Amino acid sequence: MNEDWYAHKKDVIIGEHNDQFDVSPAWRRVENQYRYFVHSDYCSDVIKFDGQDVVNGNLGQIIKDNNIQVGDLLYFDTESDGSINHGTVISSIESDMIYYSAHSLSRKDRKLSDGVNEGRYTYTFYVIKIQN
Numbered sequence: 001m002n003e004d005w006y007a008h009k010k011d012v013i014i015g016e017h018n019d020q021f022d023v024s025p026a027w028r029r030v031e032n033q034y035r036y037f038v039h040s041d042y043c044s045d046v047i048k049f050d051g052q053d054v055v056n057g058n059l060g061q062i063i064k065d066n067n068i069q070v071g072d073l074l075y076f077d078t079e080s081d082g083s084i085n086h087g088t089v090i091s092s093i094e095s096d097m098i099y100y101s102a103h104s105l106s107r108k109d110r111k112l113s114d115g116v117n118e119g120r121y122t123y124t125f126y127v128i129k130i131q132n
Helices: 032-037 050-057 059-066 111-117
Strands: 008-013 016-024 043-050 073-077 086-094 097-102 109-110 123-128
Touching: 016 050, 016 073, 032 059, 032 073, 032 086, 032 123, 043 059, 050 059, 050 111, 059 097, 086 109, 097 111
Parallel strands: none
Antiparallel strands: 008 016, 043 123, 073 086, 073 123, 086 097, 097 109
16 A cells, blocks of 8 residues: 555544544545556556457457456446446456456456346456556
């Protein structure tokens, strides 16, 4: 953690004792988090692809060509307007499929194609390659 990426527990007394956190915008907002990682030393590359790549069977080649790995970050631009809407972690990889985990809908090892096959072909995806 640093001054741009942090979550500090703080004690707040409102009637009873409540624990809350002081968090940075990069910790709390996905767009800020994406920018933080893209411009950090943790990022070795950013790979961009879209829902059509997933449904057309191109994902295996994208995985192979870019050496996408478990632990890399996967971001969703659900409207393909250049604004990041959701952030996840790649939790498993097969030769032609990315699986991700996220907390907003309690997803664990969700196939990337599941959401795309539900009619979300216009999604744009960004993988932030984390340096080894």
